[in-house]
Amino acid sequence: MSTPAPLTLNQRIRGDIEARILSGEWPPGYRVPNEHALMAQYGCSRMTVNKVLSALAETGLIQRRRRAGSFVARPHPHMEQVALEIPDIPVEVASRGHRYGFELLERKCRKPARALPQEVEVAGGHTVLSLRSLHLADGRPFALEERVINPVAVPEALGMDFSCTVPGSWLLQHVPWTRAQHRISAINADATQAQRLQVATGTACLVIDRQTWRGEAAITYVRQVFLGEAYDLIARFSPGGR
Amino acid sequence: MSTPAPLTLNQRIRGDIEARILSGEWPPGYRVPNEHALMAQYGCSRMTVNKVLSALAETGLIQRRRRAGSFVARPHPHMEQVALEIPDIPVEVASRGHRYGFELLERKCRKPARALPQEVEVAGGHTVLSLRSLHLADGRPFALEERVINPVAVPEALGMDFSCTVPGSWLLQHVPWTRAQHRISAINADATQAQRLQVATGTACLVIDRQTWRGEAAITYVRQVFLGEAYDLIARFSPGGR
DNA sequence: TAGTGGTCTAGACCACGCT
DNA sequence: GCGTGGTCTAGACCACTAC
Numbered sequence: 027m028s029t030p031a032p033l034t035l036n037q038r039i040r041g042d043i044e045a046r047i048l049s050g051e052w053p054p055g056y057r058v059p060n061e062h063a064l065m066a067q068y069g070c071s072r073m074t075v076n077k078v079l080s081a082l083a084e085t086g087l088i089q090r091r092r093r094a095g096s097f098v099a100r101p102h103p104h105m106e107q108v109a110l111e112i113p114d115i116p117v118e119v120a121s122r123g124h125r126y127g128f129e130l131l132e133r134k135c136r137k138p139a140r141a142l143p144q145e146v147e148v149a150g151g152h153t154v155l156s157l158r159s160l161h162l163a164d165g166r167p168f169a170l171e172e173r174v175i176n177p178v179a180v181p182e183a184l185g186m187d188f189s190c191t192v193p194g195s196w197l198l199q200h201v202p203w204t205r206a207q208h209r210i211s212a213i214n215a216d217a218t219q220a221q222r223l224q225v226a227t228g229t230a231c232l233v234i235d236r237q238t239w240r241g242e243a244a245i246t247y248v249r250q251v252f253l254g255e256a257y258d259l260i261a262r263f264s265p266g267g268r
Numbered sequence: 269m270s271t272p273a274p275l276t277l278n279q280r281i282r283g284d285i286e287a288r289i290l291s292g293e294w295p296p297g298y299r300v301p302n303e304h305a306l307m308a309q310y311g312c313s314r315m316t317v318n319k320v321l322s323a324l325a326e327t328g329l330i331q332r333r334r335r336a337g338s339f340v341a342r343p344h345p346h347m348e349q350v351a352l353e354i355p356d357i358p359v360e361v362a363s364r365g366h367r368y369g370f371e372l373l374e375r376k377c378r379k380p381a382r383a384l385p386q387e388v389e390v391a392g393g394h395t396v397l398s399l400r401s402l403h404l405a406d407g408r409p410f411a412l413e414e415r416v417i418n419p420v421a422v423p424e425a426l427g428m429d430f431s432c433t434v435p436g437s438w439l440l441q442h443v444p445w446t447r448a449q450h451r452i453s454a455i456n457a458d459a460t461q462a463q464r465l466q467v468a469t470g471t472a473c474l475v476i477d478r479q480t481w482r483g484e485a486a487i488t489y490v491r492q493v494f495l496g497e498a499y500d501l502i503a504r505f506s507p508g509g510r
Numbered sequence: 511t512a513g514t515g516g517t518c519t520a521g522a523c524c525a526c527g528c529t
Numbered sequence: 530g531c532g533t534g535g536t537c538t539a540g541a542c543c544a545c546t547a548c
Contacts (some may be wrong), residue, residue: 033515034517034518035517035518036517036518045494048446048483049483050444054444054475058312060532060533061533061534062532062533062535070518070519071518071519071520071521072517072519072520072521072525073315073519073520073537074517074518074519076534076535076536077517077518079534080534087548090533090534090535091526091527091533091534092525092526092527092528092532092533092534092535093526093527093528093529093532093533093534094527094530094532094533094534095532095533095534096533096534100441102446108351108352108448108450109350109351109352109396110350110351110352112466113349202296202342204290206350207502208350208501208502209501209502210452210474210500210501210502211474211496211497211499211500212454212455212472212473212474212475212496212497212503213454213471213472213496213497214470214471214496228456228470229456230454230455230456230472230473230496231378231454231472232452232453232454232474241291242289242451243513252454252456253451254453254455254456254472255422255454255455258451258452258454259451259452260450260452261448271528276535276536276537277536277537278535278536278537296517302513302514303514303515304513306513312537312538313537313538313539313540314538314539314540315518315537315538315539316536316537317539318516318517319537321515321546322515322516331513332516333514333515333546333547334513334514334515334516334544334545334546334547335512335513335514335544335546335547335548336513336514336515336546336547337513337514337515337517337543338514338515347524418538511545511546511547511548512546512547512548513545513546513548514544514546514547515543515544515545515546516542516543516544516545516547517541517542517544517545518540518541518542518543518544519539519540519541519542520538520539520540521537521538521540522536522537522538523535523536523537523538524534524535524536524537525533525534525535525536526532526533526534526535526539527531527532527533528531528532528533529530529531529532
């Protein structure tokens with residue numbers, strides 16, 4: 027029950043300072059002791075306290091200004107971002123205790139829809155590999171997915187039979203991406219969507235539009251339509267950035 | 269047009285390595301030169317290259333293993349999180365080029381709804397300050413907000429007249445929080461919600477449930493209901509964590 | 511067991527920006 | 530001007546683990 031703590035000096039100092047800030051002992055605007063003072067207090071070198079304070083500044087807990095000193099930050103700047111988990115649907119379904127199923131509705135190569143700039147970008151002047159599919163949980167519709175893939179960036183995709191392979195999971199595992207953008211919105215299911223999801227027309231659905239890039243090349247664009255009542259996204263924020 | 273680059277040595281080395289990884293010159297699994305080699309290559313001390321490699325490891329671009337070396341990471345682990353901007357509604361409305369307006373519909377102290385565990389937690393055995401309000405863009409309904417505040421954690425709130433002060437913005441600026449959780453879902457507007465938002469009953473709405481804590485104390489719980497077609501959330505991921 | 515990363519030291523010079 | 534943080538050096542000892 028005793029501390030099994032082989033904490034590094036760095037972690038001890040960081041923990042000390044974080045605790046003072048989070049407990050309110052050092053309120054927003056409070057001037058943190060400077061590096062020289064902390065160095066003396068902990069009997070360590072300046073590099074060590076500098077590393078701690080730099081790390082705290084990166085996470086936004088303190089602000090550092092030359093000549094002025096380090097100050098406990100006001101709570102909101104910067105913390106306006108929270109971590110949103112990207113859902114991998116098979117994993118998501120399994121973690122909810124359901125049996126996952128997949129059904130490929132359509133697979134073809136076609137021209138991009140000119141009305142969808144994302145598709146045009148993925149096409150890059152060529153055709154796109156278009157996949158329309160349905161994700162199932164315990165045999166019942168869970169999400170509808172419309173995806174286009176850039177066959178120039180991902181030539182292996184042309185040789186894949188996606189009737190048994192989930193395109194999203196396959197792409198995640200085989201194609202490295204460096205940038206992604208997600209747009210989250212809500213729509214009323216139209217007649218086609220409602221029929222495929224086996225709900226009434228007009229049912230509220232959560233929509234995720236995701237586009238990924240590798241360097242400058244667009245890899246894929248996907249629109250996933252979830253039943254609004256059966257699905258939700260969770261985003262969290264905890265102190266220290268992690 | 270020339271490089272105005274007063275880059276630090278640290279940034280140069282980090283940029284070099286990131287470029288090689290992102291360009292694919294160093295593919296996933298590639299063994300990055302060890303610290304001694306980089307030290308020689310750049311003619312610098314070990315601390316300098318160590319700081320670079322540690323930073324790259326923190327962002328997930330490389331993995332480091334004692335005795336084995338540093339390796340370019342496979343793309344997906346860890347990158348399953350993206351940064352989601354928390355919307356501050358007045359700012360959000362203004363940034364979309366609209367005039368922001370606010371209307372307090374109801375303000376009272378009451379018992380928490382037993383069916384809502386979030387309200388019970390915010391209450392902590394006491395009553396909650398309950399606020400129901402409407403956010404407007406160019407005078408038209410933009411979002412409906414139902415909020416409860418813990419009056420023990422935020423006693424100043426009891427003295428506030430929120431008819432002119434936006435509760436969310438006020439809380440953000442006056443109450444530091446250390447933890448937050450968001451749940452995003454989609455609903456069909458019920459009759460009351462539809463009337464207040466001036467849309468047809470059943471219109472799809474994007475819902476954000478947000479709860480914040482300071483330490484172990486729950487501060488506030490809020491449900492914001494947005495028009496699904498008029499609003500969306502954007503989440504991005506870029507390399508290097510930022 | 512030897513090579514690798516993890517951590518730390520005791521200095522140093524410099525740039526910035528309050529005062 | 531001068532105190533602060535920003536960066537870097539040339540070492541050091543240790544822990545871990547793959548070989």
